[in-house]
Amino acid sequence: MIKVIPRYIINFVVLVLVQVLILNNIQLGGFINPYVYILFILILPFETPKWLLLVLGFLLGFAIDSFTNTLGMHSSACVFMAFLRPFVLKMISPRDGYESETLPMVKFYGLGWFLRYAVILVFTHHLFLFYAEVFRFSDFFLTFFRVILSSIFSLLIIFISQYFYRSSTRRK
Template structure:
């Protein structure tokens, strides 16, 4: 296995472990949940094989489902996120295009691009998780509020992760 594969498998394990061990107990006002494990999918290189991306999305979601006992809800939502990711990247393509080795990085892409990219995908993932969880539109307003608070919470955590672990030096290489 090449260095690329080992690095991303380690990231998958770290993000899922962080989700299961830390974020499971971190809830804001009973409505704001942080699903940090999806950062693994959002931070992957831009030019990634779509089949591999879908497989990694399923793997991450399934691992969370096993520990949360949610019967495939996270797997379905992460596969949806992995499916929509290339479409959102095409939608947000800069005028000059992407470099072949680019990965999603706040320092390289800029704040506006990163916030648009992350917000679209995080909201989609969270809406899928919470609407699949309730399977009812009777409490759609509460589910919508839960989706918005959770997306905000997850987005803030992802920005902090980008600022802490994706340095400007690495962005300029």
């Protein structure tokens, strides 16, 4: 357990930097803002204590917020997503539960499982985030459209990253 900590710290830093330096500058058609940094919460080990999930989620969002000058917006969305993660994991758990020494990733539980897992969490995160950004319910459907498009794009990048991960770990 202890030995994974440095890896997640690197994960954290890399994901925040990628998000802030690259992805935040991508705006496709004014609708699509991919938010990939939440991958960090997605791939935390199953055994992570629940309280730590929330704290990490808050820290992650806070880091993004401090770069984008939107204090509280990403934090609240990430905390919300971290809160939902245990329930989602329980909901879609395989029949014999999660094995120890595995991570919630494609290479351990397959594409279908990860797809369900990621879609639910990414979508809720984006939903929360975009409505927190707009902060009103007029233009409800326009915002919803943005949520769906951005979710699709974020998921796309997250899936691609999963395959990078796989190959890199295999090489080790």
